[in-house]
Amino acid sequence: MRLSLVLLSLFMMPMMTVQSAELAKPTGPVVLTVTGNIALTNDGDTAIFDLAMLDALSQHSTTTITPWYEGEQTFSGTIIADLLESLGAEGQSLTVTAINDYAAEIPLADFANDKVILASRINGGLLSVRDRGPLFVIYPFDQNASLYNEVYFGRSVWQVKSITVH
Ligand SMILES: Nc1nc2c(c(=O)[nH]1)N[C@H]1C(S)=C(S)[C@@H](COP(=O)(O)O)O[C@H]1N2
Numbered sequence: 001m002r003l004s005l006v007l008l009s010l011f012m013m014p015m016m017t018v019q020s021a022e023l024a025k026p027t028g029p030v031v032l033t034v035t036g037n038i039a040l041t042n043d044g045d046t047a048i049f050d051l052a053m054l055d056a057l058s059q060h061s062t063t064t065i066t067p068w069y070e071g072e073q074t075f076s077g078t079i080i081a082d083l084l085e086s087l088g089a090e091g092q093s094l095t096v097t098a099i100n101d102y103a104a105e106i107p108l109a110d111f112a113n114d115k116v117i118l119a120s121r122i123n124g125g126l127l128s129v130r131d132r133g134p135l136f137v138i139y140p141f142d143q144n145a146s147l148y149n150e151v152y153f154g155r156s157v158w159q160v161k162s163i164t165v166h
Pocket residue numbers: 067068098099100102150153154155156157158159160
């Protein structure tokens with residue numbers, strides 16, 4: 001009896017591993033596609049997210065001056081480091097691509113040094129595409145003055161649609 005239980009659990013283990021490598025599927029419109037070196041997927045070898053899935057990950061708010069809006073604004077959304085960790089992402093950098101196909105290369109070190117978010121909200125309301133949404137990479141410029149320059153502005157991709165980990 002005990003032996004058969006041990007054998008059963010040994011047999012089940014690889015199945016459980018396979019199952020845990022599956023990410024829930026989006027039920028709403030897909031707002032983000034993540035590809036590349038990730039361990040968890042839900043659509044072939046990619047991970048696709050609706051807004052509810054992004055909202056279910058750790059959230060953070062940053063109140064800051066930016067070059068794109070008048071005065072201080074409060075941005076909130078998913079902490080990119082936590083999004084990457086939740087997918088078992090590994091590598092050196094991200095390529096973040098926008099709806100208009102603008103793309104920027106972001107070293108993963110940026111996410112270890114500062115709480116960079118994939119903002120979905122501005123002052124509590126959804127970022128519309130017209131307002132550079134639905135997702136905008138926001139650095140905490142007001143927390144770290146060394147971010148307020150062209151290098152990080154260029155990595156501040158708005159209207160984000162996909163991320164590749166490599
Ligand atoms: N979607 C998108 N994000 C983008 C860009 C772009 O062209 N498209 N340009 C980047 C660069 S290189 C910079 S310096 C800033 C420029 O913002 P601005 O065009 O409002 O000055 O946004 C960054 N984010």
